[in-house]
Amino acid sequence: MSGRPEILFPLFADLETLPGIGPKTAQSFGQIGVETPRDILFSLPYSVVDRQKKDTIQGAEFPGVVTVEVIIGRHQPARNRGGAYRITVSDAQTDFQLVFFHGRSRYLEAQLPEGSRRVVSGKIELFDGAAQMVHPDHMLPVEEADSIPGFEPVYHLTQGVTQKTMFKAAQGALQRLPELAEWIDPSLQKSKAWPAWDTAMRLGHTPQSLEAVSAHDPARVRLAYDELLAHQLTLALARQTERKQRGLSSLGTGALQRRVLLALPYQPTNAQARSIDEIAKDMADPHRMNRLLQGDVGSGKTLVAFMALLVAVEAGGQGVLMAPTEILARQHLEGLQPLAETAGVVVEILTGRDKGKERGKKLAALARGDIHILVGTHAVFQSDVGFQDLRLAIVDEQHRFGVRQRLELAEKGQGADVLVMTATPIPRSLALAQYGDMDVSVLDEKPPGRKPVKTAVVNTERVGEVVGHLRRAISEGRQCYWVCPLVEESEVVDLVAAEERFKQLRAELGEGVVGLVHGQMPAAEKDAAMAAFQRGDTQVLVATTVIEVGVNVPNATIMVIERAEIFGLAQLHQLRGRVGRGSAESTCLLMYQAPLSENGRKRLEVLRESEDGFKISETDLQMRGAGDMIGTAQSGLPRFQIADLEQQSDLMEVAQSDARTLLAQDPGLQSERGKAARVLLWLMKQDQAIRLISVG
Missing domain, CATH: 3.40.50.300 (P-loop containing nucleotide triphosphate hydrolases)
Incomplete structure (x- = not known):
């Protein structure tokens, strides 16, 4: 399988081969990684504007988009420079005004001559009690009005690209859709009632309602599945290659x-x-x-x-x-x-x-x-x-x-x-x-004997009470963590925050009581500070988040987390897991800075109510999204253009088992469906996977 299959050539041509795209627009598209007609197709619209024709603007929701046939009335050019040029128009029941700023009389008189019939479409709003449409999106003679889509797709744009350009380019790209052999398992496709790939693409770019741009629309789900299947095929091929290497059979005697x-x-x-x-x-x-x-x-x-x-x-x-x-x-x-x-x-x-x-x-x-x-x-x-x-x-x-x-x-x-x-x-x-x-x-179960950690949410202003609580715990021989947040991008600022807190606690609790660990310290110093805390030489450890991984100090029973609202839920759960490792009752204090956003409050409540890390991470995913949650850049998490991991998480499991089954039956992707799957890998730019097949 040497190169890209010929059937895909039209989709991987230059952008400039599409209608309405010249070198400059192509450059603007390049900034968001859109380089071929294929990339345009995978940039689906995220919303839709209803431009179905109405008889009148009366009874329409203001402000809102209306498409209506009108008779053009009197022109009132702007009185002063930069003022508004107004044209009064009448639909079947009422009058309103079209408004143009910097409107040129000659152009507008030619486009909208008095007494002519036109179809106008745009956002209508009330201004001083009168209805007006500022800069209509469309104004056409009645016989040309069919070119206004009844439902107009709305695309994500970048500088230098307008909705019109994007719409025209997408329509042009749709003209090139090849009919590709089906790579989805036939029984799966039938049970889900998913359309064929080219049909799904057409439907994706010509939504006829708001439902049609939601993550649950069958055409969208199908296109999302294609993306996940290509990804899982790549992983399954990597796994297959790894498994071909000779393994060892280690049989335990028990x-x-x-x-x-x-x-x-x-x-x-x-x-x-x-x-x-x-x-x-x-x-x-x-x-x-x-x-x-x-x-x-x-x-x-x-x-x-x-x-x-x-x-x-x-x-x-x-x-x-x-x-x-x-x-x-x-x-x-x-x-x-x-x-x-x-x-x-x-x-x-x-x-x-x-x-x-x-x-x-x-x-x-x-x-x-x-x-x-x-x-x-x-x-x-x-x-x-x-x-x-x-x-x-x-x-x-x-x-x-x-x-x-x-x-x-x-x-x-x-x-x-x-x-x-x-x-x-x-x-x-x-x-x-x-x-x-x-x-x-x-x-997903806890061994017996681990005590739950009591979790409380406290306003930062009550820091004095928190220090008092620490003082009591220390006098009973207990140890505490105090975690300072990494707020700023620059580590230096955080460091100041952690060092300030360290000085303050040392002043309140005593010289040898408090230790400090942060990311900027040399490894040996960090190890020494951790070891001192582990041995119990220091009772309080002030730390930036370096402690979240793994350290075990059974005698530590209090975890204070400052500015808890800016941490991820999964991270807070990890930090809380540092206490409650011994036999004593443990507490986790989540300190927040008021006012808390609705979202921030919800996240802290989830923590207060649950100790189930899996449940917490599911909530985290729904509330923050996949990229935020793992920090996409360093996580190796793929970026999907259509698939939405939060709303379509069940699809990923189906894709994984489907990909593995296909490869188990057809390791070299030689069958009819296997060949279709190869085309999918090319379509999804999974070059790494394609190399694995040719090697394998």
């Missing part, structure tokens, strides 16, 4: 796992048991595992991860657990150590701190296979680190860790299985958009 389960003071939750089972099955399979373990704060991911590592050890191999920072790596080690002792396996840590002889000893033990499980930071990537038989690589906190690192790590063990853990509950539709090439296990 002996070590049984020891650990017997020693646990509680039963694993159903979600934990199900996830352990899914992972073990994947590891036994000769294909390479590529699985995402999604668990809410405190859902017991550590146990699941450890069980997976034990499968690798039972099968005679080794496992590695990677964390983004040294603090988190040490924390994982502390969490795993007691479990490892029960199972009788050797766990060791490797970070950038290991130097010289010590490091040499660890590496030798690792290469001999004396170390069963290695916990570490990215230091485990260095070329001199070799395993005797690496079977499983677990990566903690996906978003700090790109696809490239996932592959690098897997290459340490030829074909080692990969498990990625994330503590960020992402709504299902976004998880599929972002991790569609992975299989997903979800921990």
